[in-house]
Amino acid sequence: MATETSTQSYSEKWYWDDRYTNESDPFDWYQNYPSLSPLINLYVPHPTHRALVIGCGNSAFSEGMVDDGYGDVVNIDISSVVIDAMNKKYSDRPQLKYLKMDVRDMKAFQDASFDAVIDKGTLDSILCGSNSRQHSTQMLEEVWRVLKDKGVYILITYGAPNYRLRLFKESSCSWTTKLHVIDKSLTGQPLETPKWELTKPIPLDDEGSSVESAIGKSPDVHYIYVCIKVGTPWFDGVEGVTQCPILPGEIFTYQFVVDRPGTYMYHSHYGMQRESGLIGMIRVSPPSTEPEPFTYDYDRSLLLTDWYHKGMSEKATGLASIPFKWVGEPQSLMIQGRGRFNCTNNMMTPQRSEAEVCNTSHADCSRFVLMVIPGKTYRLRIGxxxxxxxxxxxxEGHNLTVVEADGHYVEPFTVRNLFIYSGETYSVLLKADQNPSRNYWITTSIVSRPEKTPPATAVLKYHPNHPRKHPPTPASSNFRPEWNDTRHRLAQSVAIKARKGFAHAPPENSDKVIVLLNTQNKVNGYMRWSVNNVSYQHPTTPYLIALKHNLTNAFDWRFTPPERYDSKSYDIFAVPSNANATMSDGIYRLKFNSTVDVVLQNANTMSVNNSETHPWHLHGHDFWVLGYGEGKFNEMEDPKRYNLVDPIMKNTVAVQPYGWTALRFRADNPGVWSFHCHIESHFFMGMRIVFASGIDRVANLPSSIMGCGQTKRLV
Structure with a gap:
């Protein structure tokens, strides 16, 4: 009974005042700074980062941080005795500040004050006392509040994942959580050969059940949870959803924390502006302490695009006109911004001769050249x-080994042709192992639509060959599949699995299922794309601002788009019998942290025997791709075949003609997020929906995103 009483006292102020009155020598709970410094340096990499150590006691941990170069370490403790003693001890070290404060009520600190909060046993102490759940939730919510966006809460604890993860979920905070472990024996001097590699995360699923298989049952370790605060949804960059448009002459700065290695892209999200060229790729390398699961000698990026000669405004006007004016097929495909067009008799003017217009010998008209060294391996990041x-x-003549998709490692598999849809990124490994005396063709060609646009060509140049040494074979000999070969495209999608050791298994069940039928329709005579017979209507006031500031008449708050369509009677293989649809700016509201299944169903367009490929992109989340199928989705039978073991996580996924794709995501990122077809004209014509969740958790919005619609009065 005495032990139980002593343990319960850990949450009481009187206990700590009494202890520090009688025990003045420094004491470090769980671990000291030397043993944890590699992890602190990993997640708090800059000496200028401001750190808060909660429940600091008389530990020398913060002193170790300052000795290591950190310049602003704030310490709090509930005991006035220890705070007085530490202020006296470190009066000559301005980098260290000590304040008496209860971690459950840190109102002396403003929101978003710290880059990191470090906790060595404070949460554990609170859990020892009465009303522990309530008090621990108060503490976690205060920690979340004082952290900056993408700030880290580093919790060192004896609590196993099945207990601590449950505690995190009970709070109103949204975290991205990683788990590390450290031998308890490292509390003193570090061992020469520790059993666990401190800086390598342990695979962690939502329930924590994956940990036992990785480190065994009841290991003699301290658990270290690195919880990254989620929270800059206003920098997603979608006009009308998260911010007002950036006007001509204005400067807008997007600020975000890079939190995961991989291959990503950026582009304009206003109207049909993306295809005018405001695009690019972002390459994120992992920390040196986290080696990738494959090796290569060189890293290269290739961005694939298509190009129209008509301007954005002309095309948008045609799409929004009666009669409807389709944009047609692109005139060119491009590899790394370079493509060709047979311009004879197309662009002649009295002022410009054929030689001037079609001067393919000009440097600006030359093909892109990718130089390789024989015997080396290249990582090609293709977007x-x-x-x-x-x-x-x-x-030509080379296999490609796929190793990454949309920022997630995949089980390697080899292809001759990489099928890639708008919005997707892949990393492939290319071995320069062919005859080095010649060069080879790189080509990209259209699939899923009749091939009216010629393939783009580039050159794979083996060093030291001349870059203009054409391959001896014609470019047309570089094998490419038939444009309507759906089965091979579907087979590649099915082949993509999460890499062993990096897989994050999805929740076994979902809280909500939404089935979305993609159709071509008419609304008041205008040609539109619709989802469940509702075509998206763009608001003039961004949803995020309207919801956060309770602007109830900024859009149709009362209307929730349908979560199903009439699957029993709807014939997906026929032209719609009723082509009329409605328009709405209503949104789907999801319970925060709920698990949502979305099934995307393709159908016939308004042309006979025609169904198109639609690449769907979700903002603010990655999702698990659970399965694909041909024909109509069967809600009773098809979920039985979902891949719940090693599904890949992505942010963009294709739905094949007359087929379906099922995905699952956790609505754990507070904000408002667009989910749309990544084909520019389809997106422009209404093929998108919007999800909102956890708006109450979103911090105060910056005025820089305001100024349009009803937000004018908020600036």
């Missing part, structure tokens, strides 16, 4: 930001 085209990418 597609086409406005219309789905593509097949291939390199």
């Amino acid at each position: 597609s930001l086409t406005s219309l085209s789905a593509l097949s990418f291939q390199i």
